[in-house]
Amino acid sequence: MKKEIKYRFEVSLYYIIKFFILLFPMKIRYKIAEFFGVIIYKLLKIRKRVTLKNLEIAFPEADNITIEKIALESYKNISKTFFELLWLDEIKTKLVGREKLDVELKKGKGVILLSLHIDNWEILGQELGKSGYNVYGVAKSQSNKILDEIINNIRTKHGAKVIFKGRNSSRLLIKALRENAILGLISDQYTNDSEVIFFNKKTKAPTGAAVLALKFDVPVFLAYTVREKDNTHIFYFEKKIDLQKTGDDKQDIKTNTQICTSEIEKVIRKYPEQWFWQHDRWRIK
Known part of the structure; x- marks a missing residue:
């Protein structure tokens, strides 16, 4: 029962987000997507740790500023990717x-x-x-x-x-x-x-x-x-x-x-x- 409520909430959230974001012109949609990417980067600490660890493995010569920059841009890109599902045809x-x-x-x-x-x-x-x-x-x-x-x-x-x-x-x-x-x-x-x-x-x-x-x-x-x-x-x-x-x-x-x-x-x-x-x-x- 709890799972069913959770799933219905997720579907409702999808349609609500889709309705509102498609009201905006394309440039604003991407600004919103970037904003969510930054928020997720800051809030999801466990996933952020995995991201930074992976980047340190891949680029051991890079300094912390470079690692953080790549990580943040990656989150922005992922957010854009998921938001783009709402307007993939465009x-x-x-x-x-x-x-x-x-x-x-x-x-x-x-x-x-x-x-x-x-x-x-x-x-x-x-x-x-x-x-x-x-x-x-x-x-x-x-x-x-x-x-x-x-x-x-x-x-x-x-x-x-x-x-x-x-x-x-x-x-x-x-x-x-x-x-x-x-x-x-x-x-x-x-x-x-x-x-x-x-x-x-x-x-x-x-x-x-x-x-x-x-x-x-x-x-x-x-x-x-x-x-x-x-x-x-x-x-x-x-x-x-x-x-x-x-x-x-x-x-x-x-x-x-x-x-x-x-x-x-x-x-x-x-x-x-x-x-x-x-x-x-x-x-x-």
């Missing part, structure tokens, strides 16, 4: 390098887009769907089923499809590739899969992209969005990642997971203020 995005993707899709094997929680990752599926691509994203179901449905309706409005993590997800991932679809895999968070070096420190990373690429001979593309100063976005199809294939599947999966992780790290180093530092990324002592 977001302006420029696609760069799409022709590389088209070349690979002509081979008929599908494409894995390796991505990360940078800028607004929800834009990936929307823009590909708008452009007429057959695209699937992978997501975890939220405990609040009503809010989960609202969010997934936003994600799928322009033709993108969602595969939910669970018992049947592996089968659905394979099915998507056999349809010559684009499969978006956000692969920057901790999972208990394969040990990697990330920002010069041991941790673990998801092996999904490496496993699927090796098993089905599917190309892997590094793709992500970047927020500009005016809150427009650039969607980069950066490059096809060169993976190792020696015949030793176990070692190849480990090596290729490291290759993918290193490519993700390069992007984060370019745009540290836009990455999701709030996740507990390093759990190996």
Whole structure:
């Protein structure tokens, strides 16, 4: 009963915030989003500690002022990302390098887009769907089923499809590739899969992209969005990642997971203020 009341409150809050914020012009909406980002940064002490610890691991040479600045900007970006769900259709995005993707899709094997929680990752599926691509994203179901449905309706409005993590997800991932679809895999968070070096420190990373690429001979593309100063976005199809294939599947999966992780790290180093530092990324002592 308590959970049901909590869930209904969350849904009501979503609609109230949406109603009021859409009354404002775009520049004011982003100012409001930034304000909430600053408030959350100051109030949520536990998550702030994780953020600062992660930044100290990633940039040991940086001073406290630099670390604090990146952390605060990261919170502002996350706040903007969640607020942008309320007006996702109005977001302006420029696609760069799409022709590389088209070349690979002509081979008929599908494409894995390796991505990360940078800028607004929800834009990936929307823009590909708008452009007429057959695209699937992978997501975890939220405990609040009503809010989960609202969010997934936003994600799928322009033709993108969602595969939910669970018992049947592996089968659905394979099915998507056999349809010559684009499969978006956000692969920057901790999972208990394969040990990697990330920002010069041991941790673990998801092996999904490496496993699927090796098993089905599917190309892997590094793709992500970047927020500009005016809150427009650039969607980069950066490059096809060169993976190792020696015949030793176990070692190849480990090596290729490291290759993918290193490519993700390069992007984060370019745009540290836009990455999701709030996740507990390093759990190996």
